[in-house]
Amino acid sequence: MKKYLKTLLMYVCISYTMVSVSGAVVNIITGTKTSNSNTLIMFGLCVIASFVLSLNKIFDEFSPLLMIVLQYAVVMALCAGFLFLLSLIDPISPKGWIEYFRSITVPYIVIAGIYYYCLYDEAKKQDRIIKDIQNGKK
Amino acid sequence: MGVRVCLPVYLECNLKQRMKLNLFEDKNCKEEHVDVYFTNMRPVIRQIMDSVNSERPSFSGRPADEDLDDFEETILDPDDIYYLDFVDRKLFAYTKTGVFRLMNTLASCExxxxxxxxxxxxxxxLINIYKIKQLRPDLNMKVYASFDNGERICINRSYKKTFNEYLKVMMRQTV
Known part of the structure; x- marks a missing residue:
């Protein structure tokens, strides 16, 4: 459990750093500003996404594609619930909900694409190693 | 003086790499022995050691699709087996000639x-990497190992690390 929490904390730190740095770069380019509440929401979303992604062992029996889709659905549902609770205190505009949908979907698709590329590349490397072993050469 | 006949033979293992084999016939030899010269202790050398020590594993299997009591056992060499499949508490070996039921456990075979x-x-x-024709991911992102007999076996994500480490060790040893 301790090891799991350590790993989860590491995932949260990495994902939040990536999201906040990317957000800062986008803000500089587009000239937009972000608020403190947005920063905290971003952190909350990173915690939820990292938690769901860390449960990948549960989805081990499914194909990676199904796992990605299921995890995406769970992340979306949990984040929507989280934002709904926040909206009871501070209402979110319809545009805010679209932004939320976009800011989770886009990185998710990008990461899924990277995952597929890495998987394909790794399989290709393994295939090459197997051929080399079969031919008895390094 | 004994007769010393040198017969150069090429020993073909499950590797495509060939190894020169010298056979000496000596009628006065008191103790038959085998000398093996190798550059490093790779799997093929261990296989030769197993053969000399009569420890080379072989499995007796019965055709999977027939009644177990009606058919003779077939001796299967590891080189003939594509993969082993454990289904319903039964272990099956898939070969070019057919499917055989083994009475061993998967862990002991491993x-x-x-x-x-x-x-x-x-x-x-349990798959035989020497029999893999191709390794590639499917559209559903599962990685499959295809064999000469047209069958495919999925490489489970949980075993990816073990599989990679095994390939690395085999690669290091196969010089």
């Missing part, structure tokens, strides 16, 4: 066949 290119890729499968 231990015995380590030097013969067999690696665990899922809870119920």
């Amino acid at each position: 231990e015995m066949l380590w030097n013969y290119g067999f690696v665990r890729v899922s809870k119920s499968n």
